[in-house]
Amino acid sequence: MGEVLAVVREAPRQYARIARLWVRSSLAYRASFVMLTLASLLLTFLDFVGLALMLHLIGDLDGFALWEIALLYGASGIGIGVADLLIGSVEQIGQHIRSGTLDAMMVRPVPLIVQVCADRFAIRRLGRITQAVAVFAWAAWSVDWTPSKVVVALLMVVSASAIFFALFVTFSCIQFWTQDASEFANAFTYGGNTMTQYPLSIFPSEVLKSLTFVIPVAFANWYPCLYLLDREDPFGMPEWFAVAPPFVAALMCVVAVLAWRTGVRRYTSTGS
């Protein structure tokens, strides 16, 4: 147990050391670094402009005003942005298996997951977070804040990151079996992000139920945001779902760790 704790304590520092080298690596090509960063900012900006334009034409979406949708959009964006920045590289696992770099990582005294996540750390992914934070901040201006809402909002942002974090890891682990399935994982991570950019009430109740109980991304923003917006769930889900995100996130992280361990065990027992 003490051993496990030591690993957990050491991991962030090891991560930071490896990530720092990747940042310096990317600075070796300064022009391409600047262009990629700008492109990433522009892309995420246009993404929101598209949504805003559409809403402007329609007026509102199922009774949700633009700023309310911006709150949902921002919360989900921060969640996936943080997860993508910190561990988005985990979806390259299939590539590491194919090229043999995974073997090289396995003979280093740093937990494999730390090395895989820190690999090709790209600071330009901050673009997505910056944009999401800006959108969230703008929307938050209109929220009728109370102390309990502040707590729910803080828990939401941390949990959303952890939920997407767990999704990235869990679905990337499929690549231990089928090495070319990073697109499959994207369907759940980025797909989940896209769904949660809209008020989930616009979808049939089956969709909401599966996003609550199967791939629980609804906890990343929908339930806590309903509370922040003083709204009741259109499908009659309990109000305490607003404070459930930390527990959902913790559960999903446990699933992710198990998936990762099973995947690594599969790799070490088949070598392919």
Place this chain on the structure above:
Amino acid sequence: MPLIDVRDLERTFVVRKRAGGMRRTRTEVHAVRDLTFSVEAGEMVGYIGPNGAGKSTTIKMLTGILVPTAGHLHVAGLEPSRHRTELARRIGVVFGQRTTLWWDLPLHDSFELLQKIYRIPIERYRANLAAYVELLDLGDLLDTPVRQLSLGQRMRGDITAALLHDPEILYLDEPTIGLDVVSKGRLREFLRTLNAERGITLLLTTHDLQDIEALCRRVMVIDHGTLVFDGDLAALHRKGGSTRTLVVDLLDEAAPIEVPGATVRRVEGPRQWLSFPSDASAAPIISAVAASYAVADLSIQEPEIEDVIRDLYGRA
């Protein structure tokens, strides 16, 4: 207790093949079986075998990347697959065909990261770095981005990277592949020094048998997943049942020479090739030939290790 202790090691893979339509056949392939050997600290061992013989499977099990199907395996007193991270601090691995260095950064940066992740005491790190920079002539290259290094320079960088944390064992997978003759020579010289002066145990896989002849007192040959030979080079020649050849240039063409202990393999004009067992002395045969024939010149050809090994592969 030996540093590497392998007994009855076995590794099977399940291969699924399509057998028409949706049906699939499931076959078990023995990548490694009944593998038994041990390596003492300070040895320098060549591990050779044709492609697919089980070399990399063995190395992967020794480093903990692959779990054995059955058998006993201890490296430095640890069970590799169970204590992979712990073992990683005590071994060094060089993958010949790919680098583990940071492509876009100077060598120096990769080394500094290794100092931190292996937690090498700083004085120890500095001393090692200085020593290997000197031995491998890396001084001018430390500030060069890895992508600008030649293959030979990069290999020297990779070897340094694998040695900074003072490993007890260094595994080298095809270390001289793609290097020019001069670089190969220098690398072999370095590995000899490393083994002799620092006592680091070396296990190298190679297809270049000159590596083996230049470096290894001991050779292990694996084929079809089992060891077909384990011993020193001289014994390998004997085991191969190989023969040395006496080339005789007579003054005139003659009938095949008849002397005890040797047989004529080939006749071409006045030149004749006589073969005799490689463990027999050439002296009595030479004197017998000289006594009965008019000899212009004599020479002895040593058996080629390639031929010896080809013989072994064929037999298994």
